Amino acid sequence: MNKELRRILIVLTGICTLFVSLIVYISYFQIFKAEAVKNNSYNKRLWIDEEKILRGSIIDRNGKILAYSEKVDDAYKRFYNYGNLYSHVIGYSYREYGKSGLELKYNNTLLNIDETTPFHELKNIVKPNTEGNTLKLTIDHHLQEYSRGLLQGKRGSIVSMNPRTGEIYSMVSLPDFNLSNLREDWNDIMEDEGKPFLNRATSGLYTPGSTFKVLTAIGILEDLDPNSRYECTGSITIDGYPIKDYKGRAHGSVDLREALVKSCNTYFAGKGIELGKGKLGEIANNFMINKKIPFDLPTAKSTFPYKENLGKTDIAAASIGQGKVLVTPLNMALIASGIANKGEILQPILVKEAISPDGEIVRINEAKKISDGIDIFTANEIKNMMVEVVERGTGTNGKIQNIRVAGKTGTAENPSGKSHAWFIGFAPADDPKIAVAVILEEDGSTGGRTAAPIARNIMIEALNTIE
Amino acid sequence: MFKKRINYKVPRNLLVLFELLALFLIFAHDKDNFNRNTLILGMALISIIYISSFILLRISTGDNYIFLIVTMLISIGIIMIYRIDPELGMKQIIWTGIGILLFFISYFIIKSIKGWKNWTLLYGGASIALFLITFIFGSRIKGSLNWIIIGKFSFQPTEIIKILLIFLLASYYANYEKYKKVKYGSYCLIGTLYLFIAFLFVQKDLGTVILFYFVFSAIQFIYEENRRLILYNTLFFLISGLIGYFMFSHVRVRFETWLNPWIYIDNKGYQITQSLFAIAAGGFFGTGIGLGYPDFIPEVHTDFIFSAICEEMGIFTGIGLIMLFLILVYRGFKIALSQDEKFFKIVALGISILFGIQSFIIFGGVLKMIPLTGITIPFVSYGGSSMLASFIALGILQVASEDLNLEEIEHE
Numbered sequence: 001m002n003k004e005l006r007r008i009l010i011v012l013t014g015i016c017t018l019f020v021s022l023i024v025y026i027s028y029f030q031i032f033k034a035e036a037v038k039n040n041s042y043n044k045r046l047w048i049d050e051e052k053i054l055r056g057s058i059i060d061r062n063g064k065i066l067a068y069s070e071k072v073d074d075a076y077k078r079f080y081n082y083g084n085l086y087s088h089v090i091g092y093s094y095r096e097y098g099k100s101g102l103e104l105k106y107n108n109t110l111l112n113i114d115e116t117t118p119f120h121e122l123k124n125i126v127k128p129n130t131e132g133n134t135l136k137l138t139i140d141h142h143l144q145e146y147s148r149g150l151l152q153g154k155r156g157s158i159v160s161m162n163p164r165t166g167e168i169y170s171m172v173s174l175p176d177f178n179l180s181n182l183r184e185d186w187n188d189i190m191e192d193e194g195k196p197f198l199n200r201a202t203s204g205l206y207t208p209g210s211t212f213k214v215l216t217a218i219g220i221l222e223d224l225d226p227n228s229r230y231e232c233t234g235s236i237t238i239d240g241y242p243i244k245d246y247k248g249r250a251h252g253s254v255d256l257r258e259a260l261v262k263s264c265n266t267y268f269a270g271k272g273i274e275l276g277k278g279k280l281g282e283i284a285n286n287f288m289i290n291k292k293i294p295f296d297l298p299t300a301k302s303t304f305p306y307k308e309n310l311g312k313t314d315i316a317a318a319s320i321g322q323g324k325v326l327v328t329p330l331n332m333a334l335i336a337s338g339i340a341n342k343g344e345i346l347q348p349i350l351v352k353e354a355i356s357p358d359g360e361i362v363r364i365n366e367a368k369k370i371s372d373g374i375d376i377f378t379a380n381e382i383k384n385m386m387v388e389v390v391e392r393g394t395g396t397n398g399k400i401q402n403i404r405v406a407g408k409t410g411t412a413e414n415p416s417g418k419s420h421a422w423f424i425g426f427a428p429a430d431d432p433k434i435a436v437a438v439i440l441e442e443d444g445s446t447g448g449r450t451a452a453p454i455a456r457n458i459m460i461e462a463l464n465t466i467e
Numbered sequence: 468m469f470k471k472r473i474n475y476k477v478p479r480n481l482l483v484l485f486e487l488l489a490l491f492l493i494f495a496h497d498k499d500n501f502n503r504n505t506l507i508l509g510m511a512l513i514s515i516i517y518i519s520s521f522i523l524l525r526i527s528t529g530d531n532y533i534f535l536i537v538t539m540l541i542s543i544g545i546i547m548i549y550r551i552d553p554e555l556g557m558k559q560i561i562w563t564g565i566g567i568l569l570f571f572i573s574y575f576i577i578k579s580i581k582g583w584k585n586w587t588l589l590y591g592g593a594s595i596a597l598f599l600i601t602f603i604f605g606s607r608i609k610g611s612l613n614w615i616i617i618g619k620f621s622f623q624p625t626e627i628i629k630i631l632l633i634f635l636l637a638s639y640y641a642n643y644e645k646y647k648k649v650k651y652g653s654y655c656l657i658g659t660l661y662l663f664i665a666f667l668f669v670q671k672d673l674g675t676v677i678l679f680y681f682v683f684s685a686i687q688f689i690y691e692e693n694r695r696l697i698l699y700n701t702l703f704f705l706i707s708g709l710i711g712y713f714m715f716s717h718v719r720v721r722f723e724t725w726l727n728p729w730i731y732i733d734n735k736g737y738q739i740t741q742s743l744f745a746i747a748a749g750g751f752f753g754t755g756i757g758l759g760y761p762d763f764i765p766e767v768h769t770d771f772i773f774s775a776i777c778e779e780m781g782i783f784t785g786i787g788l789i790m791l792f793l794i795l796v797y798r799g800f801k802i803a804l805s806q807d808e809k810f811f812k813i814v815a816l817g818i819s820i821l822f823g824i825q826s827f828i829i830f831g832g833v834l835k836m837i838p839l840t841g842i843t844i845p846f847v848s849y850g851g852s853s854m855l856a857s858f859i860a861l862g863i864l865q866v867a868s869e870d871l872n873l874e875e876i877e878h879e
Contacts, residue, residue: 023790
């Protein structure tokens with residue numbers, strides 16, 4: 001082969017390679033990248049396509065319609081039946097403001113545009129889909145309404161769920177906003193100091209206070225002698241810093257059971273140091289603290305930075321849920337659920353299934369274990385102690401007639417100066433059907449006095465009305 | 468004879484079928500604005516293409532596929548342009564008609580005049596003259612100072628210079644034995660090329676800079692015997708590219724919007740991201756003609772026509788378009804390989820490389836595979852200058868596909 005011919009063929013091969021690489025690249029783009037590009041919120045096509053499709057309804061677990069779309073003057077309009085009730089769960093879908101909540105997360109399902117196989121594309125050309133899927137939630141509308149009613153006028157959050165399946169029954173965060181009046185209220189909501197857009201249930205980070213003692217107690221059950229007694233004088237000094245009991249009251253001689261029932265700070269602070277930050281961190285991790293909770297809505301990560309260089313005072317504070325520990329209400333509900341569910345933590349779920357326009361049902365979420373939590377024996381022991389907390393301890397306001405309730409109160413000191421009131425618990429203790437976490441933000445009162453009765457009412461209502 | 472004419476196996480007839488179906492689709496989509504003139508023009512175009520390919524078969528002994536490939540490209544282009552803007556579509560049809568006429572004219576002129584290979588200096592001089600005219604009389608359209616406006620018409624001299632460049636290279640290397648003896652002959656050639664590139668750079672026509680460089684480098688790679696020059700050429704280009712990157716913001720912008728256009732989505736990354744949205748929206752089969760939103764992309768009828776085609780006809784048509792260019796380039800190389808006359812051999816190579824690189828630069832650009840530089844797709848994008856120049860080039864390629872030496876012997 002002469003030089004010229006060889007070089008010409010090299011150039012030809014080069015150009016052919018360029019063209020083939022184009023074909024490979026465009027195919028790669030279409031198969032792997034296009035989906036993400038298409039769903040970019042700057043893509044104007046999204047809205048145009050959406051306006052041609054009847055967006056699916058959102059219904060509660062019993063089929064009650066919470067949100068739906070309807071044609072008004074040639075354009076589909078979104079209607080929210082319960083303005084404030086679902087501001088953080090369902091969220092909104094407005095052209096001007098974008099989307100939030102489940103409207104955002106399940107946008108494609110609601111529009112029935114999630115499948116992009118070539119076959120589906122062909123079908124779409126022949127018979128474009130005009131109707132989206134309906135979303136069926138795990139929320140119980142009645143309990144949601146009831147929960148919000150109990151929180152009305154306060155700041156805070158309630159999460160109630162089925163500990164055996166992970167299904168969320170109600171999820172409330174206050175202050176909230178009216179989904180139907182977003183256009184009128186937008187500026188006010190943005191400026192509101194109460195941050196109505198924040199979903200406190202999943203993204204609000206709070207000091208857990210004494211509710212965290214449940215985790216410390218688990219550590220003591222696993223590693224130390226729960227029966228060894230400690231003389232509580234109402235205060236303990238660690239590295240020069242005093243840690244006091246509530247109002248400085250001495251609890252006398254206590255073992256683990258008594259300490260939890262009376263919520264004795266000095267006992268847990270001392271035992272926490274004995275356990276060490278590693279053990280506390282390990283238990284926290286098992287209960288999804290420091291981990292991203294997989295959920296249908298965006299979640300903030302609860303934190304306990306045990307790997308940092310913590311001093312004795314820090315560890316003591318963490319043992320009683322003060323200091324550097326921050327948790328979300330959803331996480332606390334998961335802790336209660338985990339103990340109720342024999343130590344296993346299930347993924348919390350909000351969306352049960354999608355129902356196609358033809359009535360075909362597609363399950364969206366299945367009950368799924370996300371953490372091993374603790375073993376069944378420890379779970380049982382801690383449960384019995386929590387039952388006593390409600391029967392004769394700080395949580396007596398959570399008591400229900402004829403039903404054993406397990407719970408733990410918390411009164412969390414925080415920089416605002418007014419403490420958060422917490423209650424986590426579940427019922428019936430021996431056959432748990434409902435788990436709940438209640439927080440009243442900067443309430444100034446104790447968890448036992450204000451949060452426990454709310455939790456109690458929710459548990460009664462849930463046991464009476466659900467299934 | 469008649470039977471053969473309606474035989475579906477004849478590519479010419481397949482093309483007519485394709486065009487008729489596409490025309491029908493366009494009317495089906497735009498049935499509210501049904502326009503008799505459009506129909507007449509559309510049918511006229513189909514007949515012109517059909518008759519031209521028929522005539523060509525009779526008068527040219529050369530390759531009879533390149534014209535067919537090109538008319539297929541044109542058909543896809545016109546359908547898309549018409550769908551985006553019927554008025555531009557009509558104009559494009561007229562341009563195509565003139566283009567085909569120019570194709571035949573340039574075919575006859577190139578063929579009847581002998582001595583093309585002897586006018587090296589003329590090609591160089593004419594190119595420089597055209598550049599200077601552009602600077603003196605030129606107008607800036609869309610950021611590039613490369614248009615000359617005469618009365619109602621505007622044209623881009625660079626489109627002509629492309630062909631002159633190929634002629635310059637071909638005549639230089641066809642007479643290589645002679646020029647080799649001139650001191651620094653090849654350096655003069657490189658110098659001329661870099662002068663062109665400098666002109667283009669000042670005009671901010673980066674796409675054409677890349678195009679000229681690659682056409683030149685490919686021909687140089689094949690024919691330059693002083694191999695060290697190729698190395699110098701590459702190094703010089705890389706260094707000046709780097710200098711350009713740091714000195715000129717419009718070069719930097721191309722790179723920034725290539726690496727991550729999404730953070731500039733509101734401003735300088737707008738075009739490319741809109742293009743990606745369009746391609747992503749089309750999927751494999753496209754939304755269907757008239758059912759997508761290619762007009763969200765600025766300049767969609769020229770530089771971004773490929774994105775529009777991908778959106779409404781799917782990437783399968785997009786890949787089809789790429790393959791049509793691949794075949795065109797392949798035919799061009801085949802022509803070059805079987806041509807014995809050196810000048811036309813190099814011309815055929817040059818034109819094939821030109822078509823290939825030009826389409827690659829813009830395909831890759833709108834796909835964000837390489838930095839985007841504004842340039843037209845030959846025969847597909849809207850634009851008179853580009854269409855006419857491409858047809859002239861095609862006419863020359865048609866001449867090159869014939870057995871020229873044999874003819875000379877016959878005449879003698």
